[in-house]
Amino acid sequence: MNQTRTRSISLLFQLGGLALAVLFVTIILLLVDAQPMEAFRLIWEGATGNPTRIASVFVVWVPLLLVTCGLLATFTAGLWNIGIEGQITVGAIFTTGVMRLFLDTSISPVLVIIISMLAGMLGGALWAALAGILKTFGGVNEIFGGLGLNFIATALNIGLIFGAWSRPGIASMSGTEPFPEHFWLPTFQNFRLSLWSIGFAVLGLIIIYFLLQGTHFGLRLKAVGKGMKSAFRMGIPTWQHMMLSFVICGLFAGLTGAIQVTGVYHRLIPSISSGYGFMGLMIAMLINYQAIWLAPIALFFAALNIGGIQLPIVIKLDSALTGVLQGSLVLFILIMQGIKQRFVGKK
Amino acid sequence: MSGDIILFGLAGVIASGAPIVIAVIGETLTERAGVINLSLNGVILLSAMIGFWVAVETDSLFFGFLAGMVVGALVSTIVAFSSITLKQSQVAVGFILAITCRDLAYFLGNPIMGSQGPIMLSTSIPLLKDIPILGRLLFQQSLMTYLSIIMIGIAWFWIFKTRPGLMLQGIGEKPAAAYVRGANVQKMRYFYTIVGGALVGLAGPLYTLSVKPGWKGTITGLDGIGWIVLAITIFGGWNPIRAAFGAYLFAFLQWLGLVLQPYMTSIPSQVLQVAPFPLMILALLFVNMGNTEWMERLIASLPDTVRLGASKILRSMQSRQPGSLGTPFERQ
Numbered sequence: 001m002n003q004t005r006t007r008s009i010s011l012l013f014q015l016g017g018l019a020l021a022v023l024f025v026t027i028i029l030l031l032v033d034a035q036p037m038e039a040f041r042l043i044w045e046g047a048t049g050n051p052t053r054i055a056s057v058f059v060v061w062v063p064l065l066l067v068t069c070g071l072l073a074t075f076t077a078g079l080w081n082i083g084i085e086g087q088i089t090v091g092a093i094f095t096t097g098v099m100r101l102f103l104d105t106s107i108s109p110v111l112v113i114i115i116s117m118l119a120g121m122l123g124g125a126l127w128a129a130l131a132g133i134l135k136t137f138g139g140v141n142e143i144f145g146g147l148g149l150n151f152i153a154t155a156l157n158i159g160l161i162f163g164a165w166s167r168p169g170i171a172s173m174s175g176t177e178p179f180p181e182h183f184w185l186p187t188f189q190n191f192r193l194s195l196w197s198i199g200f201a202v203l204g205l206i207i208i209y210f211l212l213q214g215t216h217f218g219l220r221l222k223a224v225g226k227g228m229k230s231a232f233r234m235g236i237p238t239w240q241h242m243m244l245s246f247v248i249c250g251l252f253a254g255l256t257g258a259i260q261v262t263g264v265y266h267r268l269i270p271s272i273s274s275g276y277g278f279m280g281l282m283i284a285m286l287i288n289y290q291a292i293w294l295a296p297i298a299l300f301f302a303a304l305n306i307g308g309i310q311l312p313i314v315i316k317l318d319s320a321l322t323g324v325l326q327g328s329l330v331l332f333i334l335i336m337q338g339i340k341q342r343f344v345g346k347k
Numbered sequence: 348m349s350g351d352i353i354l355f356g357l358a359g360v361i362a363s364g365a366p367i368v369i370a371v372i373g374e375t376l377t378e379r380a381g382v383i384n385l386s387l388n389g390v391i392l393l394s395a396m397i398g399f400w401v402a403v404e405t406d407s408l409f410f411g412f413l414a415g416m417v418v419g420a421l422v423s424t425i426v427a428f429s430s431i432t433l434k435q436s437q438v439a440v441g442f443i444l445a446i447t448c449r450d451l452a453y454f455l456g457n458p459i460m461g462s463q464g465p466i467m468l469s470t471s472i473p474l475l476k477d478i479p480i481l482g483r484l485l486f487q488q489s490l491m492t493y494l495s496i497i498m499i500g501i502a503w504f505w506i507f508k509t510r511p512g513l514m515l516q517g518i519g520e521k522p523a524a525a526y527v528r529g530a531n532v533q534k535m536r537y538f539y540t541i542v543g544g545a546l547v548g549l550a551g552p553l554y555t556l557s558v559k560p561g562w563k564g565t566i567t568g569l570d571g572i573g574w575i576v577l578a579i580t581i582f583g584g585w586n587p588i589r590a591a592f593g594a595y596l597f598a599f600l601q602w603l604g605l606v607l608q609p610y611m612t613s614i615p616s617q618v619l620q621v622a623p624f625p626l627m628i629l630a631l632l633f634v635n636m637g638n639t640e641w642m643e644r645l646i647a648s649l650p651d652t653v654r655l656g657a658s659k660i661l662r663s664m665q666s667r668q669p670g671s672l673g674t675p676f677e678r679q
Binding site for chain 2: 028031032080082134137138139140141143144145147148149151152155158159162163278281282285317318320321323324326327328330331334335337338339341342
């Protein structure tokens with residue numbers, strides 16, 4: 001009885017946060033003389049209007065889901081892995097690099113794709129481990145180390161696209177020379193969506209859910225996240241667990257980068273991470289670091305991203321609007337949670 | 348390259364370092380009070396856009412700068428309210444605002460992209476401007492650049508030489524002790540978060556009205572500055588003078604990248620522009636390494652003669668963050 005009451009109060013506050021976010025965006029739209037209902041309708045249409053758009057939503061859903069899976073590992077260990085963007089980028093770089101090595105060999109393309117994607121995961125894990133090493137051995141807070149590593153990854157990426165891996169004659173922002181079609185992850189006919197990447201995403205979610213909820217390792221990670229000192233006293237090797245959570249997150253980020261290269265763009269582009277890493281951080285906060293709500297919320301964010309594409313085309317509004325909606329949603333839900341804790345009592 | 352051109356370039360470094368100096372001082376004040384405001388990247392973009400917009404509409408630079416400060420103060424009020432009053436994670440709120448304000452800037456700024464706006468001109472200081480070298484370097488700048496230089500001294504004096512400054516150090520270092528001595532910790536944290544945010548909000552329009560004139564949406568080239576300011580704040584060890592040094596060093600390295608570009612054609616220009624970032628991490632590493640346990644053990648194991656020198660060098664670089672940085676204060 002009491003439990004259902006607290007749960008419904010919680011829900012009420014969350015809905016309040018949602019309402020405030022929608023209200024905020026409505027006011028913003030009125031400020032620029034746009035019709036809010038028209039904008040919301042366009043976003044919905046843009047995400048669900050036809051099969052191509054729905055497929056595109058899932059193309060975005062996969063990377064969002066995978067990076068957030070990884071971030072759940074670092075968040076559980078109490079770490080703010082802001083370097084996730086760079087980890088995606090380095091994953092994509094490793095994938096591209098290895099695939100380029102095998103371009104003119106007679107090895108079967110399936111094997112090449114598998115090796116390249118594994119290389120991508122390795123790249124992401126290495127970049128994440130670097131942030132972990134900076135933290136544990138250099139005393140550099142993971143937020144600042146991660147931010148710096150993000151910039152370096154971007155520089156490396158652009159350097160390769162315009163330098164060593166530039167398209168013959170025309171180095172440009174459009175990226176490296178596209179890979180031949182037999183090196184692409186197989187997709188549904190006429191869609192960019194690959195059943196393989198959907199499979200990876202679902203598998204990743206299941207793995208991270210059981211790893212964090214059902215294993216001893218997950219439990220120890222949680223102890224490390226709750227407070228380093230007490231975990232240390234309980235005999236849990238703290239820094240090793242933090243490093244491991246970084247590496248796990250990096251594997252997921254690297255896989256994300258690998259999928260963007262092999263399944264979506266079929267080449268390396270300057271903004272290969274597409275900001276999905278930062279968006280993953282927002283999703284993780286919104287689901288309160290629990291894997292259970294990850295799939296639907298990531299789908300919602302992906303739908304907003306794809307739906308927003310219609311805004312500049314049809315009513316000349318900047319598509320950054322959907323980012324404002326996502327951000328204000330996370331912000332208001334967090335604020336409402338704080339208000340609830342302060343005025344209604346804890347939990 | 349003749350001396351004149353180098354001097355001209357270095358004067359440019361002082362000018363382009365000005366917004367970073369002001370923002371770093373703002374964040375230093377906030378963090379000294381024990382609050383991390385992570386929203387900087389979004390605040391700088393949003394205040395840059397709105398400051399430019401207001402300056403275009405009112406044809407007044409003053410109102411442009413004022414608008415930027417108001418934006419910074421408002422956003423940091425959200426950070427203060429959710430972290431100090433509601434006790435939510437400062438990092439989480441700051442990060443969300445960093446992203447949301449950036450998108451808000453791009454969305455709201457869409458109609459004014461590429462507009463012509465007022466530009467702040469330089470104001471030479473009579474007599475002083477004629478001093479050889481120094482006059483060209485320091486006294487033929489814009490008013491805001493002068494302000495940024497003066498601000499370094501004021502902030503340093505405030506933090507280390509005044510009573511309220513001592514109190515500020517106290518609420519960041521040991522809030523419980525400061526509270527016992529009669530400091531209103533929560534109120535002061537609000538104050539310094541909002542003042543610091545307002546300074547960060549001043550940096551935005553300083554870009555769009557002076558250093559990089561105009562608003563050009565995503566290609567304005569300001570995305571990322573806020574994150575750098577955060578890194579420089581740590582590099583500066585929460586000391587305004589060292590922080591300013593970090594800001595100028597960053598501006599200098601970026602200028603160097605531009606100057607060296609024609610001589611290093613094999614390196615894409617985009618790479619040289621981000622060259623300061625890895626150096627910044629390296630600097631952070633040196634600043635922090637002395638605080639780690641294994642470093643202390645390593646130094647302790649060195650022979651006496653080397654140990655003194657090594658620990659002295661390390662000590663001179665290292666800095667320790669305010670004791671309660673990022674943690675909420677609760678009265679018992």
